[in-house]
Amino acid sequence: MKKLFEIKNLSVHYPVVDGIMGNIKGYVYALNNVDLDIYENEILALVGESGSGKSTLGNSILKLINHTSGEVLFKGENILNKTKKELKGFRKHSQLIFQNPYMSLNPRMKIYYILREPFIIHGIKDKKEINERIKKILELTGLSEDVLNRYPHEFSGGQRQRIAIARAIILNPAFIVADEPVSALDVSIQAQIVNLLTDLKKHLNLTMLFISHDLSVVKYISDRIAVMYLGEIVETAPKEEFFTRHKHPYSQALLNSVPVIGGRRENQKELLSGDVPSPQNPPAGCKFHTRCPYAFDKCRNEHPDLCRLSDGHYVRCFLFA
Ligand code: ADP
Ligand code: MG
Numbered sequence: 356m357k358k359l360f361e362i363k364n365l366s367v368h369y370p371v372v373d374g375i376m377g378n379i380k381g382y383v384y385a386l387n388n389v390d391l392d393i394y395e396n397e398i399l400a401l402v403g404e405s406g407s408g409k410s411t412l413g414n415s416i417l418k419l420i421n422h423t424s425g426e427v428l429f430k431g432e433n434i435l436n437k438t439k440k441e442l443k444g445f446r447k448h449s450q451l452i453f454q455n456p457y458m459s460l461n462p463r464m465k466i467y468y469i470l471r472e473p474f475i476i477h478g479i480k481d482k483k484e485i486n487e488r489i490k491k492i493l494e495l496t497g498l499s500e501d502v503l504n505r506y507p508h509e510f511s512g513g514q515r516q517r518i519a520i521a522r523a524i525i526l527n528p529a530f531i532v533a534d535e536p537v538s539a540l541d542v543s544i545q546a547q548i549v550n551l552l553t554d555l556k557k558h559l560n561l562t563m564l565f566i567s568h569d570l571s572v573v574k575y576i577s578d579r580i581a582v583m584y585l586g587e588i589v590e591t592a593p594k595e596e597f598f599t600r601h602k603h604p605y606s607q608a609l610l611n612s613v614p615v616i617g618g619r620r621e622n623q624k625e626l627l628s629g630d631v632p633s634p635q636n637p638p639a640g641c642k643f644h645t646r647c648p649y650a651f652d653k654c655r656n657e658h659p660d661l662c663r664l665s666d667g668h669y670v671r672c673f674l675f676a
Contacts, residue, residue: 365425
């Protein structure tokens with residue numbers, strides 16, 4: 356498998372600024388020494404509770420925010436030290452789909468102009484080419500041509516997300532970050548959008564980082580899973596392997612918290628009791644030890660590395676080191 360992205364030792368620490376004087380009084384350690392590869396034509400799901408650093412990772416590999424240290428190689432080249440001008444090609448080939456399509460679609464623009472905008476930004480002026488591409492993309496995303504003359508507010512959440520997806524893929528990107536793209540939608544609509552994304556991946560050779568806190572959606576769409584906790588990857592595995600042989604106590608806890616149709620799970624342990632510690636003041640040792648039912652002395656004092664269990668399956672936990 357060819358690597359599209361190689362994320363190396365990537366950290367993002369947001370400064371916390373004192374209100375009046377503007378002094379830096381601490382940092383939010385949102386992302387800490389993340390090492391992760393993304394392979395061509397896979398859907399990699401990034402899961403974890405709210406605040407674990409998922410969006411920070413998605414945004415930093417698109418270079419939409421400043422990083423603190425580390426590298427992000429896209430096709431072998433570090434995009435994090437490129438200039439705006441040098442990034443133009445990369446921008447064309449990488450796109451972001453947000454949770455809330457209301458925010459990403461300009462309310463004052465008709466859909467035709469929303470879909471045309473990426474071409475204008477990238478200096479493509481051939482009207483015939485643009486219109487043909489728009490027509491094609493409407494077909495691919497299950498929209499009819501009469502959407503073009505309407506405004507974003509005239510559509511339901513699901514339709515709006517289709518339009519946002521159409522806009523994101525209209526220049527044929529190689530890579531998409533989909534950041535909780537179905538979390539704001541009704542459950543009945545979620546499946547349609549997930550199906551659309553899966554189809555598009557197949558037809559367009561897309562590679563996707565699919566961010567979600569919902570493992571039931573991830574089970575459907577992803578090829579591989581990466582689990583984040585307090586700004587660290589704690590487990591990665593191919594999908595089947597993850598759902599049958601996940602190892603990290605936090606993965607276990609996340610899976611236990613997925614609702615089961617028809618009632619409670621048997622032997623359910625209340626694993627995720629307790630709050631997520633503040634990323635401004637993360638625990639020493641293993642970051643999960645404050646909530647882990649299996650924690651022992653070493654976990655409180657030493658920080659575990661990611662260790663390899665089998666092909667593609669890595670876990671950051673002393674139980675398996
Ligand atoms: P997730 O997407 O998993 O919910 P985020 O990446 O949005 O997590 O956030 C990770 C942590 O960083 C959270 O504690 C969040 O409050 C903090 N954070 C996110 N963006 C900023 C910012 N611009 N400035 C300061 N803190 C931030
Ligand atoms: Mg987020």
